[in-house]
Amino acid sequence: MPDDVQFMSHHTAVEYKIPEPSRLTIHFGEELAKGRIIGHKCPQCGKVYMPPRGYCPLCVVETTEADEVEVANVGTITTFSVITPLQYQGQEETEDYVQATLLLDGADTTIMVMRMDGIAIADVRMGMRVRAVFPADGRSASDSQSIARGMGLGDAVEHWEPTGEPDLTREQIAEHIL
């Protein structure tokens, strides 16, 4: 006689249909696959948006290919979280890991949810300088689906490593925490 029922599995799912990425998004992904991170510099206020949006939301002006600039593959951790994965059904993570928000040199916008797998958790700090390491084998670095979902760099960067430069101060990154 089997035991009494104590648990019930309840699966819910939502399915999104993601439209074809815009030309700008495709271009961003293609450049990213070559190891170039690009942004658009607003012709009016000079802020650099990465990934490029095709407009500056502050000035409400369009930005185009003419406004394209390259952003560095080096930046600063502005904030981060240590994630401790709960072992729910379907969970693939087993160890603690760090997700950070980064401000790349030359950009005014941050990118979120970047995994800092190349750095010991105890060493991760706000203000820490890091460098993107792209896959060495030359495989297509751009996960176009992730990028199309607005996930910034997708999984194009293999990992981030410390540059060894002195940390930026809280004051230097205060305007760019999130």
Add this chain to the structure above:
Amino acid sequence: MTATWRLEFPYRRSVGPVIGAFLTALRDRKVVGVRTAGGHVLVPPFEYDPDTGDAAGDMVEVGSSGVIVHAAWVVEPLRTHPLDRPFAWALVRLDGADTPLLHALDCGSADRAEPGTRVRIRWAAETTGHLSDIECFELAT
């Protein structure tokens, strides 16, 4: 061109002693409810009497046939519905129960899902202790 992105939430719910007993009975192809102090039989069972708030009493087995209380016809089933053809969502009061149970009714057309019609449980080929152990209701006549 579009890409599909599926986001899943695989919950595992603790069902407690009362719903647990209900699901355990379903696995044995039986339906149980609880009897309240006022003598009502609630199916599916509650942990309390909704009229008084008191803890509900003993589990009692009810029939696997009953009558339609209300039904709503589904013209185009969705992918996640229990049946892949038009069916009714029906509130069925099983014999011996005082409250109705909601489940799918496979009866072919809307005019066969009238209140008062007798229906019975069609059990799933394999039961696991889940509400889907009742595959659906079907007409009893």
